[in-house]
Amino acid sequence: MRPLQQRKLTVLIAALCVTSLVTGIVSATPPRPGTEDNGLTENESATLWSRDADNYVSQEEYRQRYGDERTSIHQLANGTDITFKRPPETAATWTRNDFADLEAGGLDTSVHPPHASLEDGVFIEDAHATVFAVQPSTRGHLESGEKPLYIAPNGTMRGFVDYRVRIPHGSSSGNSTTQWSLTDHEIEEVRLQNDGETIARSDGSHTPAIDYQIDDDWRTTLTLEAEIHVRLKKTIRTDAVNGTTVDVVYREETRNVSDSIDVEIYDLSASSYYAEYPNGDSGVAIFQSRPWQGYTLTEEGDTRVRGVWRFYTARNTSWDTLVRSGR
Secondary structure, eight states: OEEEEEEEOOEEEEEEOOEEEEEOSSOSSOOOTTSSOSSOOHHHHHTSOTTSOOOOOOHHHHHHHHSSOOOHHHHHHHHSOOOBSSOOSHHHHHHHHHHTTOOOOOTTOEEEOTTOOOBOOSSEEEEEEEEEEEEEEEEEOOBTTBOOEEEEEEEEEEEEEEEEEOOOOOEEETTEEEEEEEEEEEEEEEEEEETTEEEEEEEOOSSOEEEEEOOSOSEEEEEEEEEEEEEEEEEEEEEETTEEEEEEEEEEEEEEEEEEEEEEEOOOOOEEEEEEOTTSOEEEEEEOSSOOOEEEOSTTSOOEEEOSOOEEEEEEGGGSEEEEEEO
């Protein structure tokens, strides 16, 4: 495999401080808010990059450098990370729109992020199926070394699949000539597995987006698997005194490639206990073993309990670049 070119990218996360991950195709240095086209306003995109270096630029310096004004939120985000009381939709919006920009490399080139697990066969090379994002999802930062990825029981798995085809060179020996040609190649099917059991499938695509539903699971491993198939024709031409004979042989190869992520299914359910006191006061105790943002205690929504967790967004640095591998 020979890396031909690297392409700049960005992927966004939502996390429990908690993080929402942004996954996408931009630079490792986040774009200047208001200059990208990812379905967000300048204020919204300015709040995304909690993983960037906060090298603050004054309003005057910004005006001189870019010949433009920036909003108050843009200025604030330039100097600090902005947190939220609930998971913002901005990370999912950015990731969904950037996912549409992913492009496969074509017959001779495989495009992949640096962390992709590449596999080679006889004719199929640099093949991979890599998880791009699961939405909705939030990564919790609970304590040192404990960062579970919480996903909704119902959501969408997005992935990126690519490969290249190796066509053998022709050869000659004596009065015989051998030539190879490609007759067909495709991604036949993409499957989503829950702990080894297929729960959803879709037609072959370089950018599959598979909806899923997971019931009665606390934590599990999700696997994105793609089935790649190629068919080549081998033509052997032999010259003899009494004429030329042509023999045709077809060779096929199928290869399955996959990528897995460990997740925890976040389906909020709480144990509540109520008490009435002699003086007429009421009390409630609520237990939830996982992080929670808050509870609404009345149907009108005017009585609430707020948790201590806060949310922020940051890019998934695993997708900062794309590598193009060719012959």
